[in-house]
Each structure stands twice: as structure tokens, then as C-alpha cells.
Amino acid sequence: xxxxxxxxxxxxxxxxxxxxxxxxxxxxxxxxxxxxxxxxxxxxxxxxxxxxxxxxxxxxxxxxxxxxxxxxxxxxxxxx
Numbered sequence: 001x002x003x004x005x006x007x008x009x010x011x012x013x014x015x016x017x018x019x020x021x022x023x024x025x026x027x028x029x030x031x032x033x034x035x036x037x038x039x040x041x042x043x044x045x046x047x048x049x050x051x052x053x054x055x056x057x058x059x060x061x062x063x064x065x066x067x068x069x070x071x072x073x074x075x076x077x078x079x080x
Contacts, residue, residue, distance in 0.1 A: 001059045005033050007051045021050035035063030 002010070008018060015033060019026045024046060031037035032047065038061050039047065048055040 007053045022046045
């Protein structure tokens with residue numbers, strides 16, 4: 001299974017071409033390609049069709065590590 005960015009590279013497709021082929025908002029497509037946003041099932045289908053790969057052949061989801069914050073935060077009236 002490959003990321004959307006790898007599928008684009010294999011297809012020789014630029015971000016602008018993917019936006020045009022999928023008819024989606026450029027900022028959303030950029031976030032999906034960067035792994036910062038998980039697309040809906042219908043968006044996954046549109047993007048997979050645009051790069052010519054089956055939807056189940058693309059690894060969808062976040063690739064940026066989740067950072068956990070420490071402390072109680074302002075909801076308790078003080079931070080640690």
C-alpha cells in the first residue's frame with residue numbers, strides 16, 4: 001500500500017493536476033497529500049480515481065506524529 005504522494009509520483013502527477021482532476025479544494029488536497037488530514041470516503045474515491053489507483057490501494061490517514069501535551073491546563077485554573 002502506498003501513500004497518495006507516492007501514487008502521484010508514480011503517475012507523474014503534480015499537486016495542481018491532482019486538484020484539477022479531483023475537483024477538490026486545493027488546501028484540502030494539499031493537507032491530504034501531506035498526511036495532515038484524513039479524507040472522507042467520497043473524497044478518497046475522487047482522489048483515487050484522479051491518480052488511477054483503486055481506493056483500497058492507497059494508505060490513508062495521518063502521518064504526522066501526535067504530540068501529547070503535559071499538564072492540567074487552564075481548565076483547572078493553573079498550569080503545571
